[in-house]
Amino acid sequence: MKFYLETERLILREIFESDIDGMFELDSNEEVHEYLGKNPIKTKEQALINIQFIRTQYEEFGIGRFACIEKSSGNFIGWSGLKFNTGEKEKLNEHQDFIDIGYRFIPKYWGKGYGHESAVACLEYGFNQMNYDTIYGAADIDNIGSNKILSKIGLQFVNEFTYKEVKVNWYELNKSDYGN
Template sequence: MNIRIETERLILRPFTEDDVDRLFLLDSNPEVMKYVGQKPLTKIEQSAEVIKMIQKQYLENGIGRLAVIEKESNLLIGWSFLKYLTEEINGFKNVYDLGYRFLPEFWGKGYATESAKASLAYGFNKMNLDKICAHAHSENLASNHTLRKLGFVEKGSFEEPDGTCIWYEKSRMLKNGSQK
């Protein structure tokens, strides 16, 4: 997969094996994993497997989550982008899902919004998608706020083992400003 997106402060690019240490820092953090429905990782080898899984998605689906690099520090600070859901979530399958996850020291800086806007632009303008979905744990107030700010519309909720999640959808905007 050869997608590279630059925003004002970020670079979104495919994961490589070299990202394993920073990804482990992210996915082993209990604060980061609080609303994800998975326990924090405990071994760096688990992060290596996550990278292999994401790279497999690149090959099979032509798309997957991208590493987010902060330009100022040149550090991997999280991930963002679209994923093609091949397993059913909330009754939906074979849809494009926006997601993001960042290290706590980078929360509250607008990086989720900045990377998500770039991801949405790619999905709607380059991939010509009509609709992009997203979901967030109902107690994850920051993520729900970000999705609403991005123009996602709440379409219902569903239960996961760790609690209630809210399902969102965003449709392509037509030239007249209305949604498709």
């Protein structure tokens, strides 16, 4: 799969094994995992497994999380994108086999609007290029930044549910409501 998208300040592209250092910096960070189960990775091998999982998603479903590169520095700053959640293992809020939008950034890049900027581009790509009918989002209720992004890009709050003993907000946006 070849994927390349530009925003004003970001390049979104496939994640490659060569992104291992950036993925390790991202996913080994305790701050990043505050609202993700508090289980950061410990080794670069785990980062490689995460990259390989994403690349498998590209091959199997034609979509996955994408590396976010800051144009001004050329730095890997995290990832953003759409993911096909499949099967019982990835069931969430009684939903199975659905597309969700997500983003994760290295803390020194927080507060710059990159989450919003990349999510807008990914949402547009999902509806206009991939022709998805519905895109979902979920965020720990205490993750103010993530909840704010999901609302700001137009996803509508649907309900609160519990996942692994954590309260989570569930959002969705239908293509017919996109841009309205």
